[in-house]
Amino acid sequence: MFWNIYSKRLISTLRDKSTLVWTWVFPLVMATLFYFAFTSLDSVDQFHTIPAAVVAEGGEQEAQAFRQVLESVSEQGEDQLFSLQTTASREEAEQLLDQGKIDGFFMTDNQEPTLFVKKNGLNQTIMKAFLDQYLQDQEAVITIIHESPEQAGKLQTLFSRESFTKEISLAENPPTNKINYFYALIAMVCLYGSFQGLTSVSCLQANLSPLGARRCLSPVSRFVMVSADLLAGVTAHMLSLLVLLAYLILVLNVNFGGKTALILLTSLAGCVTGVSFGALVSVCTKMKEAAKTAVLVSVSLACCFLAGLMVSGINYTVAKNAPVLAWINPAARITDAFYCLYYYDTYDQYFLNILVLLLMAAVMTGLTAIFLRRQQYESI
Amino acid sequence: MKVFKACFKITRRHIISLLIYFSAFTLLAVLLSFSMKPADNTDFEKTRPTYSLISRDGETPAVLGLRAFLDTVGDRVELEDDKKALQDATFFHASDYILILPQGFSESLLTDSPLEAETVTTPDSAGGYYMDIQVNQYLRLFQAFHLAAPESNLTELAAKTSDAVSAEAQVETVSFGKQQPVPEQAAMYFQVLPYILLVLIISCVSTIMMPFQRPDLRMRNMCSPLPALKINLQLILFGAAVSFLAWLVLILTGFGLYGSSLAGIDFRSLLLLFGNSLALTAVCLSIAMLTGSFIKTSSSQNAVANIFSLACSFLGGVFVPLEMLGEGVLRVARLVPTYWYSMALKKICALTSYSPETLEPIWKDMLVQVGFAAAFFCISLVIYKVKNTSEKSFSRVQTELNA
Numbered sequence: 001m002f003w004n005i006y007s008k009r010l011i012s013t014l015r016d017k018s019t020l021v022w023t024w025v026f027p028l029v030m031a032t033l034f035y036f037a038f039t040s041l042d043s044v045d046q047f048h049t050i051p052a053a054v055v056a057e058g059g060e061q062e063a064q065a066f067r068q069v070l071e072s073v074s075e076q077g078e079d080q081l082f083s084l085q086t087t088a089s090r091e092e093a094e095q096l097l098d099q100g101k102i103d104g105f106f107m108t109d110n111q112e113p114t115l116f117v118k119k120n121g122l123n124q125t126i127m128k129a130f131l132d133q134y135l136q137d138q139e140a141v142i143t144i145i146h147e148s149p150e151q152a153g154k155l156q157t158l159f160s161r162e163s164f165t166k167e168i169s170l171a172e173n174p175p176t177n178k179i180n181y182f183y184a185l186i187a188m189v190c191l192y193g194s195f196q197g198l199t200s201v202s203c204l205q206a207n208l209s210p211l212g213a214r215r216c217l218s219p220v221s222r223f224v225m226v227s228a229d230l231l232a233g234v235t236a237h238m239l240s241l242l243v244l245l246a247y248l249i250l251v252l253n254v255n256f257g258g259k260t261a262l263i264l265l266t267s268l269a270g271c272v273t274g275v276s277f278g279a280l281v282s283v284c285t286k287m288k289e290a291a292k293t294a295v296l297v298s299v300s301l302a303c304c305f306l307a308g309l310m311v312s313g314i315n316y317t318v319a320k321n322a323p324v325l326a327w328i329n330p331a332a333r334i335t336d337a338f339y340c341l342y343y344y345d346t347y348d349q350y351f352l353n354i355l356v357l358l359l360m361a362a363v364m365t366g367l368t369a370i371f372l373r374r375q376q377y378e379s380i
Numbered sequence: 381m382k383v384f385k386a387c388f389k390i391t392r393r394h395i396i397s398l399l400i401y402f403s404a405f406t407l408l409a410v411l412l413s414f415s416m417k418p419a420d421n422t423d424f425e426k427t428r429p430t431y432s433l434i435s436r437d438g439e440t441p442a443v444l445g446l447r448a449f450l451d452t453v454g455d456r457v458e459l460e461d462d463k464k465a466l467q468d469a470t471f472f473h474a475s476d477y478i479l480i481l482p483q484g485f486s487e488s489l490l491t492d493s494p495l496e497a498e499t500v501t502t503p504d505s506a507g508g509y510y511m512d513i514q515v516n517q518y519l520r521l522f523q524a525f526h527l528a529a530p531e532s533n534l535t536e537l538a539a540k541t542s543d544a545v546s547a548e549a550q551v552e553t554v555s556f557g558k559q560q561p562v563p564e565q566a567a568m569y570f571q572v573l574p575y576i577l578l579v580l581i582i583s584c585v586s587t588i589m590m591p592f593q594r595p596d597l598r599m600r601n602m603c604s605p606l607p608a609l610k611i612n613l614q615l616i617l618f619g620a621a622v623s624f625l626a627w628l629v630l631i632l633t634g635f636g637l638y639g640s641s642l643a644g645i646d647f648r649s650l651l652l653l654f655g656n657s658l659a660l661t662a663v664c665l666s667i668a669m670l671t672g673s674f675i676k677t678s679s680s681q682n683a684v685a686n687i688f689s690l691a692c693s694f695l696g697g698v699f700v701p702l703e704m705l706g707e708g709v710l711r712v713a714r715l716v717p718t719y720w721y722s723m724a725l726k727k728i729c730a731l732t733s734y735s736p737e738t739l740e741p742i743w744k745d746m747l748v749q750v751g752f753a754a755a756f757f758c759i760s761l762v763i764y765k766v767k768n769t770s771e772k773s774f775s776r777v778q779t780e781l782n783a
Contacts (some may be wrong), residue, residue: 013577018680026683030690037694039706045473047506094554114550122506124551125427128508129453131549133517140521140544144528151528158527164519165479165512166496169464175471175502188616287396290587293678294397296582298404305408310575310699316472343471344464 001220002228009200009232019195023240027189028247034185035252038178045177050123052082053105055092063108069134070106081130099263103127110310171343173255177312179342181252181334184309187334189244190270191300196233197278198292204229205283206377216377228373230365235273241267259342262350266341270334276364277330283371301329307331333357382606383614389621390588399581402626403739407631409576413569413637427781429476429507432459432469440486441597445538446518449545451478453514476507480516486534486636489522518545562649562729563641569634570725573657574718575698578689580626581664585619586681589672602768612764614702616669623665627658652728652742656721663717666756673763706780717752 013019054070057063067086074084086101087093097118104117104127115131117124137159147150204226206213215225245267248254256263281295297379301309306329308315315335319326326332333353339348391398431454435443450456457475459465469475478500488495497515501508524542526532532540562570591597591617601611631654635642642650671684692701695709696718705713713719724745731738 005753018677018683021680022683029687033691033694035710036712037700039709040704042701044704045502045506046504047509064600075677097554110552114552116552116554118554120427122427122429126506126510126513128426128549128551129513129517132547133513135547135549136517136521136544139547140524140540143540143544144524144575148528158524159520161514161520161523164494164497164516164523165499168471168480168500169469169496170500177473179471182411289393290394290678291397291400293682294404294583298400299681301686302404302408305411310412313474314415316468316474317415320474339471343467349464 002224005220005225006232006235008204009229009326010236011034013196013199013232013236015072019199019236020065021197023189023192023237025242026297027185027240027244031182031244031248031252031254034178034181035254039052039121040179041177042265045363049080049083049128051083051085051102052127053096055093055105055107056086056088057107060108065088066106066108066113066134066161066303073130080127101173106131150325157278160277166173172345173342178307180312180315181337182248183335183338184304184307184315185246185309185339186216186241186267186302187250187270187331188300188309189241189276190267191274191303191331193234193274194278194281194300195293196237196294197230197275197280198282198289198296199278200226200229200233200275200280201282201372202289204372205375207286208282208289211231222265226369230275234272236274238268238271241271256338257343259341262341262347263378265354266334266337269337269361270330273330273334273357273361276361276368279368280329282366285369303329303331307335327356328360330357330360333360381614382610384618386664387588387615387618388465394587397587398584400631401580401587404627405576409572409630409633410637411570412572412575413565426453427510428455429511430455430457431476431477431511432457432466432475432480434459434461434466434480434772435485436461436480436483437481437485441535441538442486442489442522443481444749445522445542446481446515448513449518449542450514454511458580466500470502474504477501477507477511478509489519489537490526490530490534492527494519503551504508507590514745519647523546533538548591562645562653563638566634566642567725567729569638570653570657571722572698573630573634574660574696574721575689575693576630577626577657577664578667578692578718579685580630581623582668582685582688583681584622584626585665585668586672586675587678588676589615589669590620590678593672593676606766608764609761612761618664619669619672623661623668627661631657636711639670644774646735649728649731651723652731653740656724656742656746656749658727659746659753660721662753663749663756666760667755670756670760670763673760673767681716692716692718693717697763701724717749718751720748724749 004130009062012272054067054072056067070084073079085096087096087105090107093116096102097116103121103123104115106115106127107114113131113134115124115127117127121345140159141155144155144158151158151236197283202208203211204215206216218225242264245263249256258334260286277299278296281299285292285295287295305311306314306318306325315326318329318332319336332355337353339359340347340353344350363378410626416532431450433443433447433450433456435447437443443687447456449738454477454550457469457596459469459478466478470478480498480500482495482497485495497519499508499512499515501512502622518541521544522537525537592611602608645670660693667688671685671688675681675684695705695713695716696702698718702710702713702719702722727745
């Protein structure tokens with residue numbers, strides 16, 4: 001009887017067009033959209049050569065020396081800081097600035113070089129840092145000559161070393177802004193498994209649907225009926241997740257860290273949590289199905305928002321400032337589990353996430369079982 | 381107004397779901413606008429990248445001096461000296477630049493070849509680049525002072541270096557007589573509004589429209605003396621009332637949050653912001669009417685609401701600014717009404733005068749939205765008409781009690 005109910009429920013799910021759109025097509029559409037929308041997301045924070053100008057006014061030695069330094073850092077190559085234009089007058093430079101062709105311009109007025117900008121920004125700040133360094137070097141030279149005049153001839157040697165730092169990488173895979181959106185999307189699909197749970201319980205409870213009323217009369221053990229139904233829900237939903245994962249990995253080339261078995265385990269744990277969540281919401285309230293759906297959608301979207309579906313990095317902020325909220329959020333756990341697989345070289349945090357997810361699923365299934373147990377109706 | 385009254389009855393029956401949608405999505409609007417990047421100032425202010433300093437060399441004068449200097453150029457984020465904590469902070473941009481000073485680093489500064497400090501940053505990040513320039517500058521001056529006077533100890537060298545790095549250049553902000561009229565935070569709220577309006581209006585309007593799609597009810601309505609056009613117009617009227625309510629709730633929430641900063645801006649900008657969001661509300665209503673024609677169950681209702689709202693939001697520059705989208709994506713984005721909303725919003729926020737020339741592009745963007753709304757309304761009316769004359773659309777009569 002178990003397989004009978006299981007297969008019937010599976011077939012009925014796969015024939016339900018709205019569920020197919022909801023859990024199969026929707027995630028694929030979203031993933032494709034994310035893929036195209038985030039093409040250049042990683043390059044936003046990257047450093048690019050800064051468009052700048054220098055006003056060629058002032059023939060003093062000081063002004064000329066400054067312009068020479070500027071030209072040296074604007075030479076084409078790997079270390080190029082500015083793409084520099086030289087203008088004849090301040091008005092010309094201001095025009096370029098107003099048109100947005102440059103981020104700022106330098107001018108040596110009364111021997112002191114000054115930076116002119118239109119707005120704040122990192123490029124403008126880097127331009128200021130360059131100017132600061134020029135003045136700081138001058139200050140340092142004056143101090144050294146004042147204290148140790150014999151060093152005046154060796155100044156070039158004193159300032160010769162340019163780099164004191166070396167960049168290291170903490171993980172095999174590079175950090176990226178894009179990937180968390182995809183992980184949060186999978187988390188959302190996992191939580192949408194709650195609709196499977198909702199349907200299962202609706203079709204089991206006599207007070208929720210005519211089908212449930214009929215099934216309550218059937219001579220089948222309640223346990224077999226509930227477990228076969230919920231398991232079929234999990235299977236159907238897992239199939240949709242597999243399609244999504246295959247699409248993400250094989251078509252869109254989203255990097256999951258290459259640990260296929262653990263990726264599947266995460267999806268399964270997320271799927272079970274989603275289905276049990278839907279079952280619990282469905283069984284513990286007496287609201288109409290539309291209201292229950294509203295609860296499921298709102299809670300799922302709120303969880304996914306906090307897991308970084310709309311704003312990347314919000315999951316980190318929540319984890320830092322409200323760790324309890326982060327730990328009880330199933331979407332955040334699913335996202336974090338995928339993140340662990342991508343970025344960490346150890347598995348302790350990953351398995352902790354899976355454990356928390358399974359624990360949530362166990363608690364919710366347990367509560368569902370308590371609600372479903374030995375229910376009798378005087379009237380429906 | 382029988383149909384209009386019937387809509388009220390349906391609303392009363394679905395009041396819980398509608399209230400859940402209203403409260404959840406209003407809260408989401410608030411959270412979204414808070415989580416977006418904070419405002420800039422009109423006077424020149426240095427952008428301060430975040431940095432973390434992990435000293436495995438204790439608190440020596442050199443370390444303290446370096447930290448004090450970095451505090452003037454960046455915002456310090458305290459992190460544990462733990463690999464995972466550092467990995468997390470880099471991945472989620474909690475710290476743009478992590479500097480790790482190895483043991484014996486300070487003492488090595490008193491030699492001719494100091495130890496190298498390790499840095500962790502996202503590859504090619506501009507914030508990391510800026511902080512790296514600053515760290516190298518401090519250490520370069522520190523070493524120069526040491527080479528010039530090798531007898532000086534760490535404390536003296538740190539003091540000299542700190543003096544030298546305190547020199548700052550002059551920066552002048554050229555204003556070109558312009559000022560930004562809309563505060564950044566309020567602009568952020570209006571930027572996330574399309575997503576909330578779309579999902580809220582589609583969810584609420586389709587909840588009310590769904591019962592009218594039941595074949596048995598439609599057959600009964602078609603027999604009634606009320607013409608189909610009148611029925612549809614009354615439905616649209618009720619949808620418009622619900623949409624206006626959604627818009628009003630969201631605008632009032634916006635005022636509650638950013639009222640003080642919004643009060644300071646020119647009322648003409650405020651009217652334009654309202655007009656732009658109202659034009660989008662009309663689009664949302666038309667999409668809701670269109671989708672309402674084929675939604676039959678509550679789960680497909682949510683699928684449609686989410687597909688439309690998230691897709692339009694991502695393509696229309698609601699979550700990710702339009703500048704970050706590729707050229708190809710932008711070409712597709714022009715086919716989405718939210719794109720025109722975002723364009724108009726951008727122009728309103730950058731308005732410096734209210735001459736017809738400056739306002740013209742904004743009117744055009746709003747008109748495109750109204751055009752979208754009209755097109756969607758027409759398509760939905762055609763669909764209703766086709767459905768009413770097609771036998772197929774009545775083939776599945778639902779018998780469930782609660783459909």
